[in-house]
């Protein structure tokens with residue numbers, strides 16, 4: 514596993530992006546998996562981690 518600087522990890526750890534409108538949202542991964550987090554713009558509950566560059 515590649516080591517990631519702690520500061521960067523902290524910055525991106527709990528931030529997810531809406532798959533449809535790419536709105537950034539802070540949430541715990543557990544909530545994302547359980548789909549308890551809703552996008553406040555488009556109302557979807559599908560998110561991806563922010564680290565993946567698009």
Ligand SMILES: [Zn+2]
Pocket residue numbers: 531532533534535536552553554555556557
């Ligand atoms: Zn959205």
